Amino acid sequence: MPKINSQRLMADLQELRSIGAVETGVVRQALSEKDMEARRWLKAKFEEIGLATTIDGVGNVLGRSTKNGPALLVGSHSDTQPRGGWLDGALGVIYGLEIARALAEDPETADLAVDVVSWQDEEGSFLSCLGSRSWCGTLDPEMEKAATNKEGVKLTDAIAAAGLTDVPRLRIEDGRYRGYLEAHIEQGANLEVAGEQIGVVTAIVGIRAMRFCFHGEQNHAGTTTMARRKDAATAMYELAHRINQDFPKVADEATVWTMGRVVVEPGAPSIVPGYAEIGLQYRDRNEAILDKFEEIASGIADEIAARGKIKVEYERTRAPIRPSEMDEGFQAHIAKAAADHAPDKWRHMPSAAGHDPMVISDKLPCAMLFIPSIDGVSHDFAENSHEEDIILGCQVLADATASILAEGRGS
Amino acid sequence: MPKINSQRLMADLQELRSIGAVETGVVRQALSEKDMEARRWLKAKFEEIGLATTIDGVGNVLGRSTKNGPALLVGSHSDTQPRGGWLDGALGVIYGLEIARALAEDPETADLAVDVVSWQDEEGSFLSCLGSRSWCGTLDPEMEKAATNKEGVKLTDAIAAAGLTDVPRLRIEDGRYRGYLEAHIEQGANLEVAGEQIGVVTAIVGIRAMRFCFHGEQNHAGTTTMARRKDAATAMYELAHRINQDFPKVADEATVWTMGRVVVEPGAPSIVPGYAEIGLQYRDRNEAILDKFEEIASGIADEIAARGKIKVEYERTRAPIRPSEMDEGFQAHIAKAAADHAPDKWRHMPSAAGHDPMVISDKLPCAMLFIPSIDGVSHDFAENSHEEDIILGCQVLADATASILAEGRGS
Numbered sequence: 001m002p003k004i005n006s007q008r009l010m011a012d013l014q015e016l017r018s019i020g021a022v023e024t025g026v027v028r029q030a031l032s033e034k035d036m037e038a039r040r041w042l043k044a045k046f047e048e049i050g051l052a053t054t055i056d057g058v059g060n061v062l063g064r065s066t067k068n069g070p071a072l073l074v075g076s077h078s079d080t081q082p083r084g085g086w087l088d089g090a091l092g093v094i095y096g097l098e099i100a101r102a103l104a105e106d107p108e109t110a111d112l113a114v115d116v117v118s119w120q121d122e123e124g125s126f127l128s129c130l131g132s133r134s135w136c137g138t139l140d141p142e143m144e145k146a147a148t149n150k151e152g153v154k155l156t157d158a159i160a161a162a163g164l165t166d167v168p169r170l171r172i173e174d175g176r177y178r179g180y181l182e183a184h185i186e187q188g189a190n191l192e193v194a195g196e197q198i199g200v201v202t203a204i205v206g207i208r209a210m211r212f213c214f215h216g217e218q219n220h221a222g223t224t225t226m227a228r229r230k231d232a233a234t235a236m237y238e239l240a241h242r243i244n245q246d247f248p249k250v251a252d253e254a255t256v257w258t259m260g261r262v263v264v265e266p267g268a269p270s271i272v273p274g275y276a277e278i279g280l281q282y283r284d285r286n287e288a289i290l291d292k293f294e295e296i297a298s299g300i301a302d303e304i305a306a307r308g309k310i311k312v313e314y315e316r317t318r319a320p321i322r323p324s325e326m327d328e329g330f331q332a333h334i335a336k337a338a339a340d341h342a343p344d345k346w347r348h349m350p351s352a353a354g355h356d357p358m359v360i361s362d363k364l365p366c367a368m369l370f371i372p373s374i375d376g377v378s379h380d381f382a383e384n385s386h387e388e389d390i391i392l393g394c395q396v397l398a399d400a401t402a403s404i405l406a407e408g409r410g411s
Numbered sequence: 412m413p414k415i416n417s418q419r420l421m422a423d424l425q426e427l428r429s430i431g432a433v434e435t436g437v438v439r440q441a442l443s444e445k446d447m448e449a450r451r452w453l454k455a456k457f458e459e460i461g462l463a464t465t466i467d468g469v470g471n472v473l474g475r476s477t478k479n480g481p482a483l484l485v486g487s488h489s490d491t492q493p494r495g496g497w498l499d500g501a502l503g504v505i506y507g508l509e510i511a512r513a514l515a516e517d518p519e520t521a522d523l524a525v526d527v528v529s530w531q532d533e534e535g536s537f538l539s540c541l542g543s544r545s546w547c548g549t550l551d552p553e554m555e556k557a558a559t560n561k562e563g564v565k566l567t568d569a570i571a572a573a574g575l576t577d578v579p580r581l582r583i584e585d586g587r588y589r590g591y592l593e594a595h596i597e598q599g600a601n602l603e604v605a606g607e608q609i610g611v612v613t614a615i616v617g618i619r620a621m622r623f624c625f626h627g628e629q630n631h632a633g634t635t636t637m638a639r640r641k642d643a644a645t646a647m648y649e650l651a652h653r654i655n656q657d658f659p660k661v662a663d664e665a666t667v668w669t670m671g672r673v674v675v676e677p678g679a680p681s682i683v684p685g686y687a688e689i690g691l692q693y694r695d696r697n698e699a700i701l702d703k704f705e706e707i708a709s710g711i712a713d714e715i716a717a718r719g720k721i722k723v724e725y726e727r728t729r730a731p732i733r734p735s736e737m738d739e740g741f742q743a744h745i746a747k748a749a750a751d752h753a754p755d756k757w758r759h760m761p762s763a764a765g766h767d768p769m770v771i772s773d774k775l776p777c778a779m780l781f782i783p784s785i786d787g788v789s790h791d792f793a794e795n796s797h798e799e800d801i802i803l804g805c806q807v808l809a810d811a812t813a814s815i816l817a818e819g820r821g822s
Contacts, residue, residue, distance in 0.1 A: 188634025206631070209680060220789060222616070222694055222763035223599025225660070233670060234655055241652035244645055251637070258632035259644060261680045264673045269620060269690040269728075273671050279680040317680075352633035355475055378631060381768035 001399050002099075002106035006391040009098045012045065013390070016078065016094060017086040019335075025381025026086050029149070030079040030121030030130065031059060031158040038078050042093065042118050049101050051116060057169035058118035059162060065100065067113035070178040070408050072401050073364075074099055075117035076354065079125065082150075085185070085383025091371070091390065092183045093118045099398045103405075112405040119356050126155040128131055134169050134357040136363045145370040172363055178408055179327060179365035180357060183397050185385055187353050189376030190236035197389050198338040198346035198396055199370030200331050203285040205254075205324035205350055206360050208294065208316065210280045212239060215311040218266065218274030229272050233264045235274035235310040242300050243280065250292045254350050257293065285350045286325040324358045330367030330404060337399035338369075341392055353378075369397050412810050413510075413517035417802040422508045423456065424801070427489065427505060428497040436792025437497050441532030441558070442470060442489040442569040443539065449489050453504065453529050460512050461648060462527060468580035470531040470573060471542040476511065478524035481589040481819050483812050484775075485510055486528035488767065490536065493561075496596075496794025502782070502801065503594045504529045510809045514816075523766045523816040526588075530767050537566040543579050543767040560600045583774055588743060589766060589819055590776035594808050596765045596796055600787030608800050609749040609757035609807055610781030611742050615733035615769050616665075616761055619705065619727065621691045623650060623712055626722040629677065629685030640683050644675045646721040647687035653711050654691065661703045665761055668693035668704065696734040735753040735769045741778030748810035749780075752803055764789075780808050 009124035014384045018028045019036035019041060042061045046053040051063030061078075065071055103109040120131030127147040128399040133139040147155035158278035159165055186192075191199055216232035240259050247257055261279035282293050298314060305312040329337025331348070338346035349370065357366035429435045430452060431445035439445040451471045462474030470678040472489070476482055487503025508525035514520040531542030538558040544550040558566035570576055597603075602610055627643035651670050658668055672690035693704050709725060716723040742759070749757035760781065768777035782804035785795045 018596070062525070169564070187631055187636065188636075189639070190634075190636070193639075219787070220598055220764065221671060221692055222618070222667065222765070223597065223601075223787065225599075225601070225665065226659075226667055227664075228600070231669070233651075233673065237648055237651035237655065237670070240644075240648035244648065248637075251632070253638075254636065256633065256635070256637055258642075258680070258683055260632060260675065260682050260684050261678050262644065262673055262675045264671065267672050269669070269672045269692050271671050272669055281632060281680050352635075354633075364618065376630070376634065378634070 002102040002109045002402055004098050004102045004238065004394050004398050009094060009391065009394055010387065012094045012097060013090060016041065016090050020080070023381050024086070025383070026080050026084050027082065028078065028080040028084065029082060030123065030125040031162045035059070036162050039118065042078060045097055046116055049104060049234050051100065054170060055167070057164050057167040058159065059164060060132045060135060060170055061118040062170055063100070063116040065113040065115050067111060069113050069176045071113035071115050071176050072178050072405055073115045073180045074401060075118055076184060077120070077122035077131065078118040079121050079123055081380055085378060085380060086368050088378060088383060089122060089186060092238065095183045095397055098394055099401050102398050103402055104332050107249045109402045112402065114401060122356055125149050126158060128354070129356055129359045132359040135369055136359055137171055137174055138359065138362065144181050175301050177364050178404060179330060179367070179400060181330065181367050181397060182355060182357055183369045183371065183393055184355060185373045185378060185383070186370040187376070187378035188371055189373065190349060191370065191372035192374065194347065195344045196347055197372060197392055198341045199249070199349045200334045200338060200346065201326050201351045201368035201370060202331065202348050203326055203350050204324040204355060205283040205285045205352050206287060206290050207281065207283045207321040207354065207368045208290050209318045210294070210297060210314055211317045212236070212278050212280065213313045215275040216274050216309065219272040221270045221272050224272055230309045231272050232276040232310060233273035235304050235312065236278050238304060239300050240278055243297055246296050247293060249291060250296070252284060252286065252289060254286040254352070255282070255289055256352060279317065283352055287323060321354060321358060324361040326367045327365035328367050330365060330400070333400040333403050334367055334369050334396065337396040337403070340399065342394050369393060413513040413520045413813055415509050415513045415805050417811050420505060420802065420805055421798065423505045423508060424501060427452065427501050429490070432786050435497070436790050436794070437491050437495050438493065439489065439491040439495065440493060440577050441534065441536040442573045446470070446490050447573050450529065454490060456508055457527055460515060461557040462511065465581060466578070468575050468578040469542050469545045469570065470575060471546060471581055473581055474511070474527040476524040476526050478522060480524050480587045482524035482526050482587050483589050483816055484526045484528055484591045485812060486530070487593050487595060488533035488542065489529040490529070490532050490534055492534050492790045494792055496789060496791060498796055499789060499794060500533060502596060506594045506805045506808055509805055510812050513809050514813055520813045523813065525812060526728070533767055536560050537569060539765070540767050540770045542606070543770040546583055547770055549770065549773065588775050590738060590778070590816060591771050592741065592808060592812060593719040593766060593768055593780050594780045594782065594804055595766060596780055596784045596789065596794070597781040598784055598787070598789035600784065601760060602781065602783035603785065603787065605758070607756045607758055608783060608803055609751045610760045611745045611749060611757060612737050612762045612779035612781060613742065613759050614737055614761050615735040615766055616694040616696045616763050617698060617701050618692065618694045618732040618765065619701050620729045621705070621708060621725055622728045623689050623691065624724045627685050627720065630683040632681045635683055641720045642683050643687040643721060644684035646715050646723065647689050649715060650711050651689055654708055655709050658704060661700060661707070663695060663697065663700060664741050666695040666700055667763060667765070690728065694763055698734060731768055732765060735772040735777070737778045738776035739770070741776060741811070744811040744814045745778055745780050745807065748807040748814070751810065780804060
């Protein structure tokens with residue numbers, strides 16, 4: 001099996017970190033100057049090892065191996081959150097680079113084709129998974145036209161500012177790929193808590209979100225009897241608490257739901273609220289559970305509305321993300337490599353956060369590998385992982401890349 | 412019985428309304444220029460009918476009858492909410508003026524002593540019931556020093572700006588008063604809904620308020636399992652809904668409670684809330700019910716905290732207002748007058764809103780009379796009452812004033 005160079009891996013990660021570094025974190029949002037600087041740096045690194053590299057019309061950086069396929073595409077994204085960690089995205093891209101290098105250096109694997117990629121705007125500064133959607137041909141032109149960042153800058157203007165307006169966009173190359181592999185920090189604490197080093201991702205969970213709006217009647221909190229009140233907040237509290245009582249009855253161990261955004265108007269201690277609103281987001285790898293949740297939540301809302309005091313409106317507030325199953329064959333390769341390098345310190349687990357394979361798995365077999373996040377922190381300057389885990393993860397993914405491609409050699 | 416002059420009553424109400432008029436409402440917050448202009452206008456009106464009138468060091472306007480006591484003090488307040496209605500406060504002050512006038516004009520009641528008052532800052536722009544507290548000698552100097560309005564202006568600076576710093580403050584005159592009478596709009600819709608014209612107030616309800624703060628742990632809404640979460644908002648929803656389930660078991664028909672102010676932080680759909688806060692306010696004329704409510708709410712909070720995930724802090728967020736019983740003898744006089752003028756169209760009822768008699772009833776027997784509010788609206792420019800009800804209320808209170816004082820004549 002090819003051996004990765006851990007010093008080179010860490011040096012490249014640190015050099016990429018320096019582009020847009022702020023305190024211990026990185027600020028390199030999609031299509032910003034720092035993002036494009038990082039992409040040009042990546043292009044040079046990919047070219048150094050002989051990959052034919054393109055920055056395409058949305059900023060995807062794709063280094064194509066000159067070897068014959070079937071190829072594996074390995075990578076992640078190099079754009080960050082507004083106050084991003086240094087490993088989120090960057091880790092998977094530099095793994096791709098190091099794996100391509102390590103396989104090329106080993107005579108036994110030098111014939112295998114590893115392409116490396118950094119997708120654009122996985123974090124959704126403008127449009128989440130912009131780069132992988134564009135590559136897969138599933139980017140909705142209307143969504144692209146409408147996309148803006150938080151400051152109101154249009155995606156099309158940001159593309160123009162980055163000098164990419166007339167640059168062609170890459171599309172998935174028919175017949176070339178066995179599949180796509182991505183490594184990522186866990187962004188949770190499950191591995192750390194269990195004292196484990198590698199997560200083999202089984203599926204990326206589906207995500208749905210709903211908003212419930214309660215229309216009552218604003219009134220004086222002293223002179224309006226309870227019988228005459230139409231208290232919008234009271235209805236909202238009931239929905240929220242009953243969801244928390246009823247969802248566990250149908251949830252799996254890994255199912256999560258959150259009601260993290262609330263509005264109560266006018267929001268004064270002495271006024272019966274005339275309006276309230278609550279957001280509900282829920283995630284699971286099993287669509288049947290997501291369906292059941294939607295049914296329970298809307299059932300409670302309908303029951304409250306049927307009492308005739310409060311008008312309740314609800315709607316889905318984002319395009320639902322369907323659960324994405326990871327390829328079982330690929331999972332077996334990663335699991336074998338994990339068992340070799342970290343016996344009893346790995347597990348199968350779902351990804352509760354979203355990643356580009358949600359988009360790509362409609363077109364190609366995909367797999368993901370997780371390494372532990374210290375204290376489970378992510379989307380924060382404080383995000384970090386132990387160097388030992390970073391190095392181990394790269395070696396495990398390198399083994400899996402080699403064994404998947406070697407398997408294809410016979411065909 | 413003395414007959415009030417309804418045209419004069421309505422003209423005075425309209426003239427007072429013109430001072431600080433905005434749209435259909437009035438903006439005349441305590442110690443503002445318009446408030447002081449209204450007080451000088453009231454002083455002139457009181458003097459016109461021979462009352463020895465003083466604007467004291469906090470802005471109370473007190474017109475003292477030259478007749479021997481025992482006297483009745485009749486009035487209310489002329490300061491308003493930031494966007495106040497034209498009758499809230501003003502009605503009771505002008506009733507006092509008209510009643511003093513009407514009794515003086517009637518030979519049979521001309522010997523009776525009616526003093527008229529407009530208290531300062533009942534609405535609490537700086538310090539609720541400032542004027543009546545000062546007059547009763549129960550104004551806490553520390554509270555006065557600390558008091559500011561919403562714009563951060565100190566009460567002491569506002570008093571200076573009104574030129575009152577060195578003006579003496581009136582104190583209750585020992586032995587002079589039989590008691591205090593105040594008329595007010597209902598600020599609710601009970602009378603209107605029942606088709607009634609007069610409310611004889613039995614008690615002003617007590618008010619307590621608490622704030623519950625929930626300290627959990629902010630986390631990623633995807634990667635943090637339900638088992639590991641410390642969701643502050645979930646605890647808050649539980650408290651709120653259980654309060655709404657448990658309070659009705661011990662509440663009376665007139666008990667009210669409100670949770671109108673909520674904070675959930677950081678307030679994002681995709682983040683497990685690390686902090687939540689909710690305000691609870693409750694009112695009843697029975698202290699035992701208020702005690703029981705406090706016990707129930709803090710019991711639920713303690714139970715949630717005892718599970719060890721969420722730290723729950725709670726505290727009273729205002730000095731509790733104890734229920735104030737209105738004088739039963741006075742109530743009988745008002746009830747008799749109501750029965751004479753509006754047979755079957757009056758009722759006994761508690762006041763669910765606060766008024767100066769909460770303060771004064773510790774020193775003097777008090778009574779209040781309500782007239783209907785159109786649609787129950789108050790603390791709003793849209794506040795209004797039917798002219799017929801305004802006139803009837805004044806006549807009823809005039810009768811009661813005369814009969815209470817006449818009763819005292821024998822003594």
